[in-house]
Amino acid sequence: MNDYLVMAGYAAAGAGVAGLLGWPAIVLLRRRSLALSLFTVALVTALSLSASTIAVARAMLLMRHDYAVVTIVLIMGCLVSLAVAALLSRQVVVGSRALTRAARTVGSDDGFTAPAGPLSSELAALSSELAATSARLARSRERERALESSRRELIAWISHDLRTPLAGLRAMAEALEDGVADDPQRYHARMRTEVDRLTGMVDDLFELSRIQAGALTLTLSRVSVYDLVGDAIAGAYPLARERGVRLVGDRVAPAPVEVDSREITRVLGNLLINAIRSTPADGTVAVAARREQQEVVVSVTDGCGGIDEQDLARVFETGWRGGSARTPRSVPTAPSGAVQHHGDTGAGLGLAIVRGIVEAHAGRATVRNVHGGCCFEIALPAASPTAPAPA
Ligand SMILES: Nc1ncnc2c1ncn2[C@@H]1O[C@H](COP(=O)(O)OP(=O)(O)OP(=O)(O)O)[C@@H](O)[C@H]1O
Ligand SMILES: [Mg+2]
16 A cells, blocks of 8 residues: 555656646746647646656566556546646636627727737637727728718708709799789799709719619720710800800810710719809810820819818718808799899719719719819720720
């Protein structure tokens, strides 16, 4: 019995030395790879078994022993390895529980709160991934909030913009019904103008919703930018003549572009109408087009006197239309049918449509101030040189 106790002492001493060496290794590896920690456990197990076996074997040289000795050696070795493995498991469990608790904070208003204690490198990587995901979530939530509030704002503006001319139309219709309109012909013309304007606004809203929903399908074809500008100038000419504004389009290179011509004609039309509306009588609106590497840049320069620097970044926002109050361009009043003019702005959709269509073509729409006015530019993808030149 005494011999067994001595054997146990030898085995415990051998395994204990290996275990004591393994302990700081496990503590040092707390922040390292989990695989490395597990390997260390196995190593410590093997070392402790070997150490205890060697210790007992040396002792066996002095004394003759039976089969029970080996059993005692193994039990001692296993006890130490199990203790080390339990320690490691506890470390892993504590780390993963802390990370699980931290994961519940992903997407919370305060953002992700990383666990305070040390984590293995795998759990630390997971924790930083969760932090990045939480930050992305917060950003997209912020974008969504901004989009939602601008959508709500737009609906409020549009309802206002629609309500006022509708009230005018109703008043004019009632005046005609009651026979109190002094000039029915003028009433009819004004009603027609208002209906056209409302139709245009609804059409713009539809186009914008298609753009924002990503439902704009482009039918690309190779056309000359010269033809596109020519069509747009012809369309804007009556308004320019009415306003006494000169329309110049003599610096347009006949470069081919790969675009949806209907949509780009709409873009150019919006830019020209804005430019004509913003330019005083006797002023000039100039359209130019130049080839630049893989792009064709079309510019519309007006004589508006320039846009405030802080407003330049906002002109393409949906619904933005300068500092003016949201009052429709013309408000008919009954029963006289007199029309009050409240500035020269529309619904603020035109440039949002311009940017949406141009970006759907993988192009860019920009604005900058130039001497005496401002210059809107759209960069469109040039048609590949291998294709046949446009007629
Ligand atoms: N060429 C320009 N020169 C000066 N200011 C401009 C010009 N184009 C646009 N703006 C300013 O940017 C605002 C937004 O233009 P946008 O075309 O989006 O809307 P809008 O012309 O007011 O209305 P809509 O185009 O829907 O009829 C305008 O109200 C105007 O204040
Ligand atoms: Mg406009």
